[in-house]
Amino acid sequence: MRKIYHKIIQIQGNVITVEAEDVAYNELAEVSSRLGTSLAQVIRLQDNKVYLQVFAGSRGISTGDQVRFLGREMQVSSSEDLLGRIFDGRGEPRDNRPAIDADMVPIGGPSVNPAKRIIPRNMIRTGIPMIDVFNTLVESQKLPIFSIAGEPYNQLLARIALQAEVDVIILGGMGLKYDDYLYLRNTLDEHGALSRSVLFVHTASDPTVECLMVPDMALAVAERYALEGKRVLVLLTDMTNFADALKEIAITMEQIPANRGYPGDLYSQLASRYEKAVDFDGAGSITILAVTTMPGDDVTHPVPDNTGYITEGQFYLRQGRIEPFGSLSRLKQQVNSKTRADHRAIMDTMIRFYSDYRETMEKQSMGFQMSNWDKKLLKYGRLFESRMMDLSVNIPLEEALDLGWQTLAECFDPTECGIKSDLVKEFWPKSH
Structure with a gap:
């Protein structure tokens, strides 16, 4: 008692x-x-x-x-009955359906023993060329999506949730505006993805402490599902709101502030969540994609700055597109050599030409005369942005690689691309 x-x-x-x-x-x-x-x-x-x-x-x-x-x-249910359900930061139902109290597990436990982890080796397909071709998402990876307020990061998360080739989606929303919550819920429901999803949502009007528990709830459920052999993708938005909740409570507790008022253990607080990403030996996996908004588009802000030391790369979302420069998946080499023989060649060549296109754009803006080569680069850059960078493009990896070859063939000769002759012979479009 x-x-x-x-x-x-x-x-x-x-x-x-x-x-x-x-x-x-x-x-x-x-x-x-x-x-x-x-x-x-x-x-x-x-x-x-x-x-x-x-x-x-x-x-x-x-x-x-x-x-x-x-x-x-605090505990949360890890029952199969959670699929298709929506909860708040305390694990209470948001969808006006009965509470679930079966298979309760504690939240906020330690990360997985490294001896139980295996080297990441499987690709997660999303249907988004800027991810699948250029910054491949790898099972058990932890990646932030760096963005600023106003960018369509929640739309990107919803798209990934709909198309990612995984068994279970767990969405953790922190400090969401109510219309963002409704958008995520309705999008998953309308496209039939809610049945394989679990949502833990803290809105901006909910108590601050509930914001801190959302990632722990999501990751506790993800770990239990992964141990049962499921491939789980955890989508978190927005980790800056999570850090601000830490800051608010630290101020209330009159703790001595560190950089920009955030608590001194901000790194440890973030790392303890991100380190839950794992590929279990003999079971499933947990992959984490987490939106991190950057106040003032400042990557040196404490939240993105600390995040960069923990995670395995990042996606930069700018002007409604995943930016090729700055975006990085450090584990992509683990899988893109196993997809198709031309994957790495297309990835390297297209990014190289796009970099040259950016330089040509600068020359053009300064009034330099454009050579024939510059005109080829300008044509290529426009095609690359519409066919690869536009987030509305939705095609499988193999079609994206074929489209890459098609784009190169429309702008350049085979000898100008610097690609191995055996790959050119096999994949260069026959009509060019």
Whole structure:
């Protein structure tokens, strides 16, 4: 029987403080007030003082209310029945359907023992040429999508959720505007992908502490599904909102701030989530794609800066397109040598010509006279942007590679491309 405490010694924002013994970090408690019972979580221990973040806020709570510790951390169901369901940051249903309390597992556990991991070796196809051809997504990879406010990153996540060749999609939304939440939910539902998806959604109007639990909820469920042999893709949006929630609570707790007011353990907080990406030996895998918005398009901002040290590359989303320069999948070499013999050649050649096209655009803007070669590059650049970079393009990898050859053939001679003659002989379009 857990002890009940009848004295709250301090109420500061949504954080209450009691004096208690034998309490663990992250332990849950029930706070009974005149407005009913609220759930709270231990966020700091100092001597015999226990600081709790109240999920629903401290409104209505007084110093004489009772606090009862539950002796356990937050848990979430890992049942198969979660598929097709939508929950909030506490794991409570958002879809007006019954709660699920079978196969409960704790959230926020440690990352997987490296001895149980295997080297990433499988491609995840998305139907997006800028990913499949140029920055291949690899199973068990952890990749951020660096963007700025206003870019269609949630539309990109929805597209990946619809088309990725995986068994289960788990979407974690943090600080979402309500129309973004509705867009993600309705898009998955209308295209039949909701049945293989689980959504944990924290909106901007929900309590801050729930934002912190969304990635832990999503990753706890993902780990259980992966151990059952499923290929799981976890999509998180937006990790900057997650970091801002950490910052808000750290300020409430009067912690000494680090860079730009963020807590000093920001790196560890991010790494503990990203390191859950894994390819299990003899089971399934967890792959993580996480939107990270950059305030002021500043990649040196603490959130993207710390993220870059943890993850295996990044996608840059600019002007509604995945930018070829700056975007990087460090694990793509693990798989693009196994897809088709011409994959690496097409990838390298097309990016090289696109870089030359950018330089030619600069020359043209400065009034330089365009040579025949410059005119070829200008034609090529326009075709590359419409056929490869446009996010509305939706074709399988093999068709994208064929389209790459077609684009090269429309602009250049085979001898100008610098591709091995045996590949040119096999793949160069016969009509050119």
